[in-house]
Amino acid sequence: MAKVALVKSGNRFEAFRRKLKKHNCDTVIIDFNDFQWTEHSLADVDFLIFFPTFESSSNRPDSLSRVKHNIMHLHRMYPTLAMFPDPNVIPFYNDKYAQYLFLSSSGLPMPRTLAVDSEQSISSVSEIIGYPCVVKNRYGAGGDYVFKVEDENALRGLFDYSRLRFSSRKSIALLFSNFVSRKFCRAAFGSREAAYPFISFPLLAQKFIPHIKDLKIVVGDEAAVEGHWRKQANRHSWKMNIDGGGVGEWSFVPENVKSLSVKLAKSLNAKWLNVDFMFDNDTALISEFSPVWHHYALHEKADFVYGNDYNFPFSVDAAADLEEMIVSSYLRDARATNAH
Numbered sequence: 370m371a372k373v374a375l376v377k378s379g380n381r382f383e384a385f386r387r388k389l390k391k392h393n394c395d396t397v398i399i400d401f402n403d404f405q406w407t408e409h410s411l412a413d414v415d416f417l418i419f420f421p422t423f424e425s426s427s428n429r430p431d432s433l434s435r436v437k438h439n440i441m442h443l444h445r446m447y448p449t450l451a452m453f454p455d456p457n458v459i460p461f462y463n464d465k466y467a468q469y470l471f472l473s474s475s476g477l478p479m480p481r482t483l484a485v486d487s488e489q490s491i492s493s494v495s496e497i498i499g500y501p502c503v504v505k506n507r508y509g510a511g512g513d514y515v516f517k518v519e520d521e522n523a524l525r526g527l528f529d530y531s532r533l534r535f536s537s538r539k540s541i542a543l544l545f546s547n548f549v550s551r552k553f554c555r556a557a558f559g560s561r562e563a564a565y566p567f568i569s570f571p572l573l574a575q576k577f578i579p580h581i582k583d584l585k586i587v588v589g590d591e592a593a594v595e596g597h598w599r600k601q602a603n604r605h606s607w608k609m610n611i612d613g614g615g616v617g618e619w620s621f622v623p624e625n626v627k628s629l630s631v632k633l634a635k636s637l638n639a640k641w642l643n644v645d646f647m648f649d650n651d652t653a654l655i656s657e658f659s660p661v662w663h664h665y666a667l668h669e670k671a672d673f674v675y676g677n678d679y680n681f682p683f684s685v686d687a688a689a690d691l692e693e694m695i696v697s698s699y700l701r702d703a704r705a706t707n708a709h
Contacts, residue, residue, distance in 0.1 A: 370393060370394065370395050371392070371394045371395065371415045371416075371700055371703045371704070372394070372395040372396075372397065372413055372414050372415050373389055373394045373395070373396050373397070373414065373415060373416055373417070373418065373699075374396075374397045374398075374399055374409075374411055374414045374416075374417040374418070375389060375396050375397070375398055375399070375417075375418050375419075376398075376399045376400075376401065376417065376418070376419035376440075377398060377399065377400045377401065377402070378419060378420055378421050378422055379422045380420050380421065380422040381420040381664075381691070381692065382420065384691075384692050385418055385420060385692050385695075385696070386398075387692075388692040388693060388696045389696060392696060392697075392700060394696075394700075397409070397411075397414065399417075401435050401439055406439075407442075411443065411446070411447050411450060412447070414447075414450060415451070415699070415703035415706075415707075416450065416451040416452065416453070416699040416702070416703060417440075417443065417450060417451070417452045417453070418452075418453045418695065418696075418699070419435075419436070419440055419452075419453065419454065420453070420661065421433065421435060421436050421454070421661060423463075423510065425562055425565060426513075426562075426564040426565045427463065427508060427509050427510040427511065427513060427514075428506050428508045428509040428513065428514045428564075428565050428567075428568065428569070429508065429565035430507075430508055430569055432463065432508065432565075433462055433463055436454065436459055436462060437459060437460075437462065440452065440454070440456065440459060441456060441459060444456040444459075451640075451699055451702060451703070453640075453641060453660075453695055453699065454641070454660035454661045455639045455640050455641055455642070455660045457637055457638045457639050457640075458637055458639045458642060458658070458659070458660035459660060461637075461658065461659075461660075462659060462660055462661070463508055463509070463510060463659070464507065464508065465505050465506070465507055465508070465509075465573050465657065466484065466507045466571055466573065468657060468658060469482055469484065469573055471637075472655060475633075475636055477629070477632065477633055477636070477655055478629070478652065478653065478654050478655060479654050479655050479656070480575045480576050480578060480647065480649070480654045480656060481497070481498055481575065481576040482573055482574065482575045482576070483497065483498060483573070483574050484571045484572075484573060484574075485504065485524065485527075485528050485531075485571055485572040485573065485574050486570065486571035486572075490574075491521060491524055491525055491528060494521075494524060494574040495521050495524075498574055498575070498576050499576075500518065500519055500520055500521070500577075501517055501518060501519050501577045502517075502518050502524075502574050502575060502576060502577050503515060503516070503517060503518070503574070503575045503576075503577050504516045504517075504518045504524060504527055504572050504573070504574050504575075505572065505573040505574075505575065506531075506568040506569060506572060507568075507569040507570065507571060507572065507573070508569055511610050511612050511613065511663070512608045512609075512610035512612070512613045514568060515608065517577065517607060518574070522537075522539060523539060524574065525537060525539065526538070526539020526540045526542070526543060527539070527540075527543070527568065527572060528572060530543045530544065530567070530568055531567075531568045531569060531570040531571070531572050532570055533567070544566075547566040547567075548566055552564065553566060575656075577607075578647060578648075578649045578654075579607075580609075580647055580648055580649075581600060581601050582598045582599060582600040582601065582609060582618075582648075583598070583599050583609045583645065583646060583647045583648070583656070584596060584597070584598050584599070584622065584626065584645070584646040584647075584648075584653075585597055585599065585643060585644070585645055585646075585662070586622065586626070586627060586630040586643070586644050586646065587641070587642070587643050587644075587662060587688075588630050588631055588633075588634040588639070588641065588642045588643075588644065589640070589641050589694060589695075589698055590640065590698055591631055591634065591635060592631065592682060593622075593627035593628075593630050593631055593681060594681060594682060594683050594688065594694060595681055595683060595688040595694075596619075596622045596627070596630075596681060597617050597618060597619045597665075598617070598618040598619075598620065598622075599611055599615045599616070599617060599618075600615060600616045600617075600618055601615060601616075602614035602615055602616060611665070611670070612663070616670075616672050616673070616674065617665060617670065617673045617674070618673070618674040618675075618676065619673075619674070619675045619676060619679050619685050619688075620674065620675075620676030620678055620679055621676065621678040621679065621680050622680060622681070623653075624680075625653070626646060626653045627681075629644075629646075629653055629655070630642070630644040630646075633655060633658060637658075639660065640698070641660060641695065641698075642658055642659070642660060643658060643659045643660070643661070643662035644657075644658045645657040645658065664689075664691040665689070666689055667685065667686060667689040
């Protein structure tokens with residue numbers, strides 16, 4: 370019988386516990402809200418699963434502190450313990466700047482991107498990338514805190530704001546709008562935590578590539594196991610995020626793009642990885658990656674499309690069972706290890 374550590378979280382915890390019970394696993398529950406969690410010994414545990422949620426707004430630098438500190442602490446204590454999310458990818462989790470540094474030196478295709486980290490970099494963006502361009506906050510998920518910038522003044526305003534320097538009208542306007550927004554005020558003066566009102570240095574400026582769809586692929590155990598297109602909700606949309614109104618489509622994905630996602634996972638030595646692609650004409654470009662991804666249930670939305678040409682090793686039905694794929698993967702590894 371496999372022994373598994375399952376960390377409490379607000380996302381998919383019960384679903385994973387049911388799946389582990391189905392597989393007759395001896396499950397140990399770890400609760401990071403219990404100050405005694407550090408006293409748990411994991412020496413005899415086969416693997417650990419933690420499917421986290423953002424602890425505050427995704428653009429806040431410490432929004433994943435329990436992953437980046439607690440899980441990495443456990444990884445240092447038990448370096449051979451298999452974990453989800455993968456410790457090899459956690460340093461890049463929700464950190465677009467860290468991903469930019471890796472991708473820009475990896476030789477893998479990515480959109481033309483520059484770090485906005487100095488006055489000189491603003492001029493470089495204007496000369497090399499041009500306008501409009503896309504400016505991404507260092508932290509953020511779901512398409513939030515990503516801006517379409519039309520000119521150098523707008524870029525400078527975002528740069529000043531990221532440095533908490535309010536010397537331009539644009540940065541002052543951003544400060545004012547964020548602090549007086551209805552959403553911020555209702556939370557700040559109510560019972561909820563207000564969204565983090567700032568953006569973080571350094572920003573990333575990226576070539577704006579007009580497109581009507583992008584692609585997400587999940588890699589597990591060196592194979593592309595799930596993938597779906599995200600299509601714009603209407604012709605005026607330039608973001609494809611499904612939570613922002615985009616439409617998910619499970620249909621044919623070119624084999625060369627699946628191979629590219631596997632190549633990235635291997636270069637990171639990642640057991641599980643989610644990769645986001647965008648396309649410049651027919652050229653696939655890696656825009657972001659993550660050890661954890663938002664997962665959609667089968668037919669979760671009425672406008673989801675499921676094509677007959679879906680070409681992954683798992684059917685759409687099986688790919689929708691995230692917990693089964695992950696648990697079965699780690700159980701196979703545990704059994705192989707214990708057999709030796």
